[in-house]
Amino acid sequence: MALSEPATVPAYLDRRNNFGRSPAGGFQRLSFAGSASEYFGIWIVNILLTIVTLGIYSAWAKVRRNRYFYGNTVLLSRGFEYHAKGGQILIGRLIVFAYLIIYNVVLTVMPLAGGALGLLFFLFVPWLLTRGLRFSARVTSYRNVRFDFVGRTGGAFVAFIVGPVLAALTLGILAPLASRWSYRYIGNNLRYGRKAFATDPALGAIYKTWLPSAAMILLGLLIIGAIIAINITAMAPLIDDPDAISDELQASIGALTVLIYVLMFAVFGTASLFYRAGVRNVAWSATTFDGKHRLMSDLSRFRYTWIAVSNFVITLVTLGLMRPWAAVRMASYVNEHTAIRFEGEVGEIFSAIEQEGSAVGAEFMDIEGFDFGF
Amino acid sequence: MPSSLAEAGERLTVHGDAGAELSGGKLSAVEISPRVGAVPRRITFPDGSLFETGDNDAIDRFLTRKGRGREGIIHRMERFHPRLIAFVAAAILLGALIYRFALPALVEVAVAVTPPVVPRVMSVSTLEALDRTVLGDSELDEARRGRIIEGFRAIAALSAGGEGDYTLNFRKGGAIGPNAFALPDGTLILTDELVELAGNDTEMIVGVLAHEIGHVELKHSLRQIYRAAGVAALIMLIAGDIGSGAEDVLVQGGGLLSLSYSRSAEAAADRHSVELMLKAGRDPTAIARFFQLIETKLEDHSETSIFSTHPGTPERRKAILDLVAELRAQPR
Structure with a gap:
């Protein structure tokens, strides 16, 4: 697919372009119109009512949160809309919850039956994910035209079970393949009105964005290994004499364990954020809508990783209170680096789509599976 | 397209620029989306047409006039207002109260309503799984086994459930080495390795068994399962939107807290051992000797750390000796 080439412009070079905000080719960027102070109120009321209602309100909380974020995601001065009802989400959650309880009870009562049950689980999860994706798509609209998702369970099994398992078994070497599968599964099955999205991210481009992350993990593990080795050589003579295991040594072993744990978390977290941003750029930029309108993502991997990491630290330090600010900050950044270029006159394109109407009626019965956005 | 919304008696109508009615419907049949921040309101008419407006306040005033102000x-x-500070405080307070009081209460209720068949089935299947994987047949001689069983019967008879509630199984530990553990239905498992470690001190083994009986009697495993489930549910509840990284941290924190729970359960079982041994007129310090043995033979001098399931061995031994001294000092 020749159209996918410009995607591979290294994202970090794109900083130059960001000042202009208007890249060549007439790309229309998304924007985010929400504010941290406004979202703070929604967020804290969601938490409070969820606690007071012993969790039941969480379904309605999700609706309010998504209506806020979708509604403030603006393209061509029109927002997206989220139409799910709290009741639908509650029912979906109860079903998943019941399954998890049954699963855990059976697992506790008959540990040896765990194998068979695990197999069933592997079949159930893709089905749930497919339903969840379909639900999310169908309750989303833009200009009063709904999205739809037509993926099947088999595809979800390959994209979300086989892919990650393969990636894990090969220690991440095949992770780009898994990413490609999942993006293709979502991107090729997404519909807007009666028109389809199509995506075919090039494997080579994903590997190119994967390399720095792999190098980061290797380097991180080497450093952690060196720290362990140095400490073991320092401690070994002390441990030879069992009586000499002092309190201080105990304490330093404890501190070392914590340090290594935190380092591992940091290394893998950073590398996966870096990779996630890169893959998103490649995959979105290789996506077209209705065969001609091109999508684009030009996140800077450094900036994206920085925002995610600093968001995490600030959320933790403020005991969660800055989370609304962090969420709005991330949404703004991601939206501003997502764009679409329409071939032709935008008004005509949308009135044609609106004329055709949605493939899905507004009054369909559906329930949410997993919480799984796209 | 630009248009305006107007009220006409029972109906709500939309007019285009030229003044022609584009759509309309009875107020009760028109769906007005609830307000979320400054997101434009959607007014959906029965024929499926949609009117969108950013003038949220006008819609709110209209609804209030219609007596539907409660919808907002x-x-x-x-709304961003100093009142939100109170909400933050209330959320933190309620969360803490749930963790501190509601969760333990729910765990107690769950333990109380769990039919006895549940721990029985759990235990049978766990023992079966262990037998198939790590445990082997015991190679202890009859005489030694007899002495242990005799001591075990004596203390089991004095425990709350009576002798019938407990069965003692001898196994070869294999990979799990010197160990004794209890399954929730009162099935106790003692490994040959532990018996060998104890040498000729049968009393010490009886003390360890009394500790395991304590776990069963206090229903520690059931409690732990329910507690873990409760903490997970609590995190899921509150962590609706805190970001996946922060959620991971919460889960890890929950794990650390459950370890602290596990340590206090061990200490409770230690106390139970002392009390049961005293009641049986046996040596209550026997289990302390066992810890002494672990310290010297296995060179375990570890102190209590927040990362372990059991309290530090020297600390446990001291706590037991203190308790024995205290109980002995009490007039009976």
């Missing part, structure tokens, strides 16, 4: 209550709570 959630939004009014959410």
